[in-house]
Amino acid sequence: DTAVSQTPKYLVTQMGNDKSIKCEQNLGHDTMYWYKQDSKKFLKIMFSYNNKELIINETVPNRFSPKSPDKAHLNLHINSLELGDSAVYFCASSQDFGGGSTDTQYFGPGTRLTVL
């Protein structure tokens, strides 16, 4: 059974389009995250939700909007896609809130977004 899953795995789209990436975890965790990995493989936190409540909202353009319908799901919607949005987006989850927590974060397989 996949612990943290993401769909789609690959996403190729045109500039200006709106797209969504879905994430689901079956670990029973309370906290979920979105990370962005750029072309240089650098990883950075974008958002974190704890029990459907937004906890972390880093300096991310407001074209990015996370939504958590329940604590097992965290989706990422991106409006008006730009070339610079091309990256790999990782979803992760942990039992407790990550800030200062000792809990391990478990990552999904990633979604490679390519904006043409």
Place this chain on the structure above:
Amino acid sequence: AQSVAQPEDQVNVAEGNPLTVKCTYSVSGNPYLFWYVQYPNRGLQFLLKYITGDNLVKGSYGFEAEFNKSQTSFHLKKPSALVSDSALYFCALNQAGTALIFGKGTTLSVSS
């Protein structure tokens, strides 16, 4: 401000030799440190973490890491490298008020 540094972009070792991937950190307060591995076109896999206690932490796939508070380091080690260990390794810090802060990653290449 808290930060993690991985001073080497790439580490090359021969199969069967010991390997070390370096990580240093900067934090006020207690550091919670993690190592993750990323294989090509895959997600990040957790290897091990240091929370408190014994400075030598054992993890998955025969990896271990040594926490050194005085040198603010958390180096990843393995006594005998395998070709299959070739991957991208990330050191990460978990501090209050944020999620994981990652180093830039170190590519490990193990030659046969």
